[in-house]
Amino acid sequence: MLTKSGGCCGLPGSVNMAVPSQLVRDKFPDIDEEIFQYVEGVLTSTEDFETSDDVYEAIGGLLADAVGIEKDAEIRKLCEEVMAKLTTPNGTIERKILDAPVQLAEMAASMELEDQVIKSVWSRERDDGLKVDQRKLDKAEAKLKEKKEKRTNTDKKDTQPAIIMDMATASQVVSKKDRALDAKGGCNTKDIRIESFDVAFGDKVLIQNATVSLAFGRRYALVGRNGLGKTTLLRMIASRILRIPNHISILYVEQEVIGDDTIALESVLECDTQRKTLLDREKEIQARISQGDSDDSLASQLSEVYAELQAIEADKAPAKASVILNGLGFNPEMQIRKTSEFSGGWRMRIALARALFSQPDLLLLDEPTNMLDMKAIIWLENYLLGWSTTLLVVSHDRHFLDIVPTDVLHLHSQNIDTYRGNYESFINTKNERQKNQQREYEAQVQFRAHVQEFIDKFRYNAKRASLVQSKIKMLEKLPELKPIEKEVGVTLKFPDVEKLNTPILQLDEVQFEYTKSVTIFSGVNLSVAMDSRICIVGENGTGKTTLLKILLGELEPTSGQRVANRSLRIGYFTQHHVDQLDMRVCSVELLQSKYSGKTIEEYRRQLGSFGVSGDLALQQVASLSGGQKSRVAFSLMCMGNPNFFILDEPTNHLDIETIEALGEAIQKFKGGVVLVSHDERLIRMVCTELWVCGDKKVGCMEGGFDEYREIIEKEIQITL
Structure with a gap:
């Protein structure tokens, strides 16, 4: 015996429940239409929803992929609102129940759908209006797959260390x-x-x-x-x-300081926990005394704190921290800036300063x-x-x-x-x-x-x-x-190139400024030939990378002009090149994805010319060391057969033998090379011209690297 209520699914007397999909549209108005239609289809059928967790299980993951996992709290709240729509004022959940006897045999005999007689009520298919459209589902899943792939590429740098540490083990x-x-x-x-x-x-x-x-x-x-x-x-x-x-x-300088409102100098001072504890204790005692606390022991406690601060020379700590920061490139103005205002490289310097200070x-x-x-x-x-x-x-x-x-x-x-x-x-x-x-x-x-x-x-x-x-x-x-x-000796082999007519690449009276009040450099005249070996040096922030991007043609000079040979093909190695590799694939697949249409043997031969051979070429890129990833990046750069190299800090992560091999490969290369590096050994091996960035200018130093180092050492002695 069953009971019946108002009409649902064609049953006499069932309740027609409102679909709360409008809540989703109101909450996330920019959601893709295919995904919204899919969610709408899911919410049309609510028989299995008991709690808001059931709603979240049905649509929460889909919405998180569509609008971002960081909005998970908003999605959960939305699911609670959806569940509230399905709940009656007395707190119970509306059910599609029958409130009167129904003769199923009579119902089955008289029921028709699309001119076909249904012999049994149990064999009747569900109303198409309550089904999820398969085409909509396929479109929604395709959209989500595309977004996930983009997000994976963006986040692959963050997931790499976890892969490495999961695989590394030690015993003793x-x-x-x-x-x-x-x-x-x-x-x-x-x-x-x-x-x-x-x-x-x-x-x-x-x-x-x-x-x-x-x-x-x-x-x-x-x-x-x-x-x-x-x-x-x-x-x-x-x-x-x-x-x-x-x-x-033990202190291991591996990760950059987390950026927040703490100023750089204070961030360094904070790592002296003993000094910080004593200063906090001093403030606490002083506050109690100023509030009229009658405890007679406060004066003696304060004296003890002062004695301990004097013993550890706490008054000299700010000066010591300032000297360390200054040595690492932080001028007085930078030392009082918030750590959140610095880039990752500068926050790594703060981490190094903290380590040197805490000793x-x-x-x-x-x-x-x-x-x-x-x-x-x-x-x-x-x-x-x-x-x-x-x-x-x-x-x-x-x-x-x-x-x-x-x-x-x-x-x-x-x-x-x-x-x-x-x-x-x-x-x-x-x-x-x-x-x-x-x-x-x-x-x-x-x-x-x-x-x-x-x-x-x-x-x-x-x-x-x-x-x-x-x-x-x-x-x-x-x-x-x-x-x-x-x-085994390391060899790097750059591609053979044909000689080009001059000028290969030239900058004439180039000036560059980000705003009218911030000029990076002006009056730059730089000419590069096929046999040029130019090394650009200078302090961080003086415009070395900006100059390289102008040479590449990625940035337009504010004034002046860049002239390049039409047959010029530039191979650009950036210091962040390694971080931009796809960590999920092996080296062969990486080259294949960028330069399709070649045989596996050609990809392996290319990798082998940079020391990535045998099983290394088939390992996941994430499992390679920093130097091995750099070699893969060099191999990828040379697949385009460039006849001119612009190299920005190419020695990062390379071992000494590979740096030597890089120097020898540059010497043998028949094209031009512009190099930004701080590795003195490599500079002395390959450099024939030294260009110095500083004071909003770029100029050639006739005395070469020896003169440049002598000038720097004198500057350091003055600041010490």
Whole structure:
């Protein structure tokens, strides 16, 4: 027995419920029409809705994809309003129920739809008006797929580190004694010894059964080829996945400071937690005294706070922080600007300033010179020479490595060797050590062959049987030496080009200004030939990248003109080129998506000319190291067969061997090159003209890089 109510679905007496889709239209008026029609179709049928969560489950995800996940709270509120529309004043949900007896057999006999008799009420199809149109659904899903792909490309930089860290693992053998000492705080030494540890990246073992000792107060450089695990090792130490005694403070400069209303100088001062705590305590006591608090101990508490502030020289902290910021390129006006007003590169400098100011027991730096101009690099070199705690730095700046480190940790062949001295000393010692090891190995091979010859000759001679046996035992006791594993040399090969007639590229009396009151430079006269090797230097913010964009033709000069050869094909490598790669695909697929129509062998050959060969070419780009991604970016740039290069900070993330290879490739390249770089080694290798940006001008320095460095060092001495 069923009951019946007013008409619904053709049933006598069912209720005709209003579809609340207008709420969606009012809330999100700009929503795509296909998606709105799909949502409208879903809301037409509400039999399964019990709560607002049911409504959200039905349309919430779709709306979030359409208008953005950041509006999730608004979408949930909308779903509550939709549910309210379906709820009666007494709080119950309207149901399509039958309130009178119905004879189903009679109903089935008399019911017709589109001239066809329905033999059973249960076999009747649902009203087409209540169905979701499949074409609308397909259109809605296509729209959402397109938006998701765009959003994925935008967000891929943010998701990459998570991919890397999910794949990196470490293990270590730690004795019970060390664990007990660490737990009790019985070990007070600041020296660090990480014994018997392994580091892997997915299925690939990066470091195996290695031991590293860091003596307090020494400055260590961690060097090795791209992709061997240097950055991964720093992260394992910073996160204490590898055992570091609890009493040792660690600071790893990896992420930029979050921008907010805090001024740059105050952001640096805040990282001195002891000073900040004492100053907050002072304010609290002063406030209580000014409010007439009669506690007699307040005066003595205030005296103790002042004594502690004096002991840590808190009054000198602002001056120290200001000196550090100034050295890293922040003038007095910039030091009092909010951190939210700075770009990511400048916020990274603030993070570096905070690390230098707080001076932890162990400071970890990963490519600190990447974000700095030449003046800031020279200042940082001088500052770190006076560093009093332990420093572990990954850098590929050859000059920086010759100045700063007292020791070098060489990562190779899944092991870490320690050398005393700077990078130049390390190279000399390593080469000499390898020569000795190779000589020892060759001598042993000859000795083994000589002894084996004797054994083979007299093996069946009864008179010499005892001597043969002693020779066999001697061979078994000899340590087994292995040949030296020489690292494969790095080669970069730029495309061959035909010579073009001059002028190749020329700027005549060029001036550029963003507004009438902000002139970047004026009177620029720059001429480039096929054999030009021009390096542009200058402090950050003096217009180097703007000048490159004018050379590219991406920016129009305010006055003056740019003249270019019609056959000119420019290959542009930007310092952000690596970040713009599609992290989801492999290198071969990346080249294929940009330059379709070639064979897989051609793509692999192109990648191989930049050292991305074998399995590397088939790995997801996200899993590659920074230097390997740079090589992929070079390969992508050269697929267009350019005859002129504009390179903006191309050495970022490259290892020393690859930088050397880049310099050699530029020397062999038959086209013109304009280069912006802070890597002194590369500049000295390739530069024939040095152009300096500064004081709203761009001029040639006749004395070359030596004169430029001398001027900077004098400026730094004046500011110190």
